[in-house]
Amino acid sequence: MASALRAAILGHLRVPVVANGSKLLTPLWINRSTAVRSMSSHDDHLEKSQVIDRILDIVKSFPKVDPSKVTPEVHFQKDLGLDSLDNVELIMAIEEEFKLEIPDKEADKIDSCALAIEYVYNHPMAS
Amino acid sequence: MSGVASYMAKRAAQKERVRTLYRRALKDTLNWAVHRHLFYPDADALRERFDANKHVDDIDTIDRMIADGEAQYNKWRHPDPYIVPWAPGGSKFTRNPTPPSGIEIVFDYGREDQN
Numbered sequence: 063m064a065s066a067l068r069a070a071i072l073g074h075l076r077v078p079v080v081a082n083g084s085k086l087l088t089p090l091w092i093n094r095s096t097a098v099r100s101m102s103s104h105d106d107h108l109e110k111s112q113v114i115d116r117i118l119d120i121v122k123s124f125p126k127v128d129p130s131k132v133t134p135e136v137h138f139q140k141d142l143g144l145d146s147l148d149n150v151e152l153i154m155a156i157e158e159e160f161k162l163e164i165p166d167k168e169a170d171k172i173d174s175c176a177l178a179i180e181y182v183y184n185h186p187m188a189s
Numbered sequence: 190m191s192g193v194a195s196y197m198a199k200r201a202a203q204k205e206r207v208r209t210l211y212r213r214a215l216k217d218t219l220n221w222a223v224h225r226h227l228f229y230p231d232a233d234a235l236r237e238r239f240d241a242n243k244h245v246d247d248i249d250t251i252d253r254m255i256a257d258g259e260a261q262y263n264k265w266r267h268p269d270p271y272i273v274p275w276a277p278g279g280s281k282f283t284r285n286p287t288p289p290s291g292i293e294i295v296f297d298y299g300r301e302d303q304n
Contacts, residue, residue, distance in 0.1 A: 146204060147239055150212045151232075163273040166209050187275050 090129060113183045120155050122150070137174040149173060155187075162189045199248055206255050211239055213262060218268035 114134050122129040128141050138152060140142050153169045156162075160182050164172075172178050182188050216298040218235055245251055275280035 131194055145207050147211050147236065150215065154212065154215060161273060163276040163279075164213060169212060170205060170208055187273075 064136060069099070106172075108183065108188055110179075110183055113160075113188070114179055116159055117178055117182065120159055121152065121175060124152060124155070133175070134179060135174070135176050139173060156182065160185070160187060203248070203251050203255060204264070205258075207239070210255065210258050210262060211235075214258075217262065217265070217267055217270065219267075220270045 107115070118132055118134065119137075121127055121132050121136070121142075124144075126148060131142060136142060138149050139146065144152070150169075151157060153164065153172055155162050157169075157177055162182070168181070172181055180185060213233055215232060218231045242254055245254065255269045272279040276282065282297055
């Protein structure tokens with residue numbers, strides 16, 4: 063049974079025999095520079111300046127914040143006069159801006175622009 | 190002195206519980222009201238409910254209120270919340286995971302010397 067199957071399959075197989083490695087076997091679009099290609103699906107890491115700009119924009123557009131006071135080192139509650147629930151709202155806005163899902167425990171620790179920038183910049187899925 | 194310390198520790202724990210509860214409730218509000226013009230009034234209403242009890246001092250009362258709030262949150266939790274696609278439970282979770290760094294496709298493997 064097995065040998066009959068094997069014979070049938072071998073009878074239908076056609077293997078191209080090429081004496082000297084022909085160029086035809088390799089697709090034309092492959093050249094030296096693209097022969098090695100990274101498979102990573104998420105290569106677009108954000109620039110630090112981009113992260114800072116976008117986070118500062120979010121903080122500035124928060125209704126209770128005076129935009130002139132916002133700097134990259136500003137502390138949400140001590141410097142901007144926000145309360146802890148405003149802090150939660152800000153972190154949620156940052157999550158939506160960068161399409162992140164920050165675990166509750168970690169989001170609770172982010173209380174300043176500097177920490178938020180550092181967290182988002184180091185997050186592999188921030189976009 | 191230790192009484193004050195334990196009081197402060199309890200208050201800190203309660204504040205953290207309230208922050209977490211507010212965060213979850215706010216996210217859940219967005220799950221129920223998927224459009225921004227529906228979400229904003231709901232979020233304001235939620236914030237007002239939290240702010241209404243801002244000045245409560247008694248620890249036991251606060252504990253009861255937090256427990257009550259958590260019970261309400263659990264009761265009205267969205268059955269199918271929005272999850273960011275790559276996060277656990279999301280639609281892209283573990284689909285096409287990024288390979289470890291250093292792994293690459295070599296298209297002309299074994300033929301490098303022939304072209």
